[in-house]
Amino acid sequence: MSDFQAPKGTRDFYPADAARRRFITESWRSASIRHGFEEVDGPIFEHLDLYTVKSGEGIVSELFSFQRAGGEKDYALRPEFTPTLARLYAARAGSLPKPTRWFTAGPFFRAEKPQRGRLREFLQWNADILGDASPAADAEIIATCVSLLSSLGLTSKDVRVKVNHRAALSAWLLSRNVQPEAQAELFKLLDAKGKMPAPEFAQKVSAFGFSAEQAEVFQKGLVRITVPAGIDPSKAVVDPFKPPAIDPSVRDVLDLTYFSDAVMPLAKELVAAGIIDWIDFDLSIVRGLAYYTGMVFEVHEATGAERAIAGGGRYDNLVELFDGPATPAVGFGMGDVVLGLVLEDRGLMPKEIDLFRRIGATPDVFVIPGPAPESELLVKPLLARLRAAGRHARASSKSTRNVGKLLKDANDQGARIAMIIESKETVALKDLATGEQSQPMLVAEAFARLGIRL
């Protein structure tokens, strides 16, 4: 083994790893495009200021920052996309459609200690809607995220989307005389509730004026939204006269009037989008960042086994912070690391050749020489003609002439069709999935069967 290793928290991508990465990024791209987002991107490093403006100087220790040799400007590898997004939007806000729907997927860097689900270099998918303050936009962002999860075979039993509303929670708490400073502490407490025993949590919550019974509701975190009987959420039919309602057992204990005023329109949109099954309204989801102004959400593996798969929310003040016009915005980010782990956990990550098949990297046609002495010489011209016609064509690199072994090689490489050279003018086509093999036919006819006009 060499002294040269990949830097801490980075990964090497051998073919199977690169295929897995492409599988994930292509899934992201497809989900984005299905939902009408357009791809954007920015530089992979930015001026350091871009990040300190939003998050303060404290963030610098979490960044890979540098100066050019002999230069004086400070740069940083991008740790997230939102500041770049805000910068891009602010620069052209006047000429952009409202709303603007943008997505991006690419590498990001954070100088943290690596552990399960968290690396120093990772890929992240971001999707954002700018210029739309409606709950419909909030729901659409969540729906895009769910669409991706669903396309990978995950179900609402595998993962849960935990939704909260920061502004509503704040308004409600204020109505109970919990002032903003205390709220920040309460949010921290909610965030950390999983890391302490229930009695300790109850005691700490009581300091904010909540009863033991109310503390228990906080402990559980969940606020059930009841969809009226007779409505099938998956059919995306909502009876406007029968909106969803907060579970009375929670409502009566916490009196969540402000919360429900903000959340009900969103819940209705989520029902309309057919994804209410995936959603848990959860008072304990607050997200660390101060810049969220409304809806916030996180996606978690259902048993809580891994870190958050995705997270996001509404940030109506951020574009302004980057010198753009006041612009409501909502979006989320999803990293490839935790997503990959969850797919592995659930047996949903395609294995070996299936993975290559899923990304379209397996051969359409595999050319196999027959026993005739000249057939070996015919392999390369056939490959060339197939490739000129745009087909992914391969031949074996093995030296054997044993047709069985060559067919095995074709199969191992995931080929769909084997073209077996029978004579100078004729070939047979074998469907490697079904095992069906044609009689020998003229090359032109074989090409025609493959949909190639000569």
Place this chain on the structure above:
RNA sequence: GUGGCCAUAGCUCAGUUGGUUAGAGCACGAGGUUGUGAUCCUCGGGGUCGCGGGUUCGAGUCCCGUUGGCCACCCCA
């Protein structure tokens, strides 16, 4: 950043109180079985045992350091 555990072939691992030239399975390569994907047989390439230093007649094995991984804390945009 702090602490704990770990590191032997591409992968999964074995390796005796410290003792000859460090092994197996899988994977990979070559050959065999008369031209059809399985199974099988034979042979082969591959390791300064993560790296550096120390103890010892002798270190994969013991000690120290270092790098990397995993786990928890901090943080999580």
